Structures are given as C-alpha cells and as structure tokens.
Amino acid sequence: MEANWTTSLKEKLDQHYAWPALYTFKFIVPKGKENEVTSLFPNHVATEKTSKNGNYTSITLQMMMPSSESVIDVYVATYTIEGIIAL
Numbered sequence: 001m002e003a004n005w006t007t008s009l010k011e012k013l014d015q016h017y018a019w020p021a022l023y024t025f026k027f028i029v030p031k032g033k034e035n036e037v038t039s040l041f042p043n044h045v046a047t048e049k050t051s052k053n054g055n056y057t058s059i060t061l062q063m064m065m066p067s068s069e070s071v072i073d074v075y076v077a078t079y080t081i082e083g084i085i086a087l
Contacts, residue, residue, distance in 0.1 A: 009071075010069065019066060021064070021065060024061070025060070025074060028056050028058055028059075030055065031057060033057075036081045040077055048060075
C-alpha cells in the first residue's frame with residue numbers, strides 16, 4: 001500500500017467527517033474468508049450478503065471511529081486477507 005494512497009484517503013476522510021464519527025466499512029471477500037474479516041472486529045456486528053453465484057460475500061460494519069488514522073489502520077489490517085476488496 002502506497003503512502004500516497006493513505007495520505008489521499010486521510011485528506012478525504014477529514015473533509016467529510018467530524019471525528020469521532022460513525023464510519024461504515026464494506027468489504028467483498030471470496031467465499032470462505034468471511035471469518036477472517038469478522039474476527040478482526042470481535043465486538044461489532046457484521047451484516048453479510050452472499051453474491052448471486054455464491055462466490056463472494058459482502059460484509060458491512062458500522063463502527064465509531066476516533067480519527068481518520070483509525071479508519072486507515074482498519075483498512076491496513078484487512079489487507080492481509082487474500083482476495084479482499086474494500087469499498
């Protein structure tokens with residue numbers, strides 16, 4: 001992940017949110033990887049929706065985040081999961 005990407009995301013987040021704020025994370029993961037994502041957020045309820053063909057699952061979480069840096073930390077942590085797409 002490039003530093004330029006995180007800098008750009010931080011600027012956009014700080015323009016659109018007043019921290020702390022409720023932030024919605026949405027991920028698309030290959031079938032069988034759902035627990036890898038949800039295990040990163042043990043104290044939060046995730047909403048899951050399986051794709052039409054059952055190959056992917058959409059996972060949505062809403063979390064109170066203290067800062068844009070915290071949001072970026074979550075994205076960085078999820079990128080260790082093979083095949084994940086963050087929306």
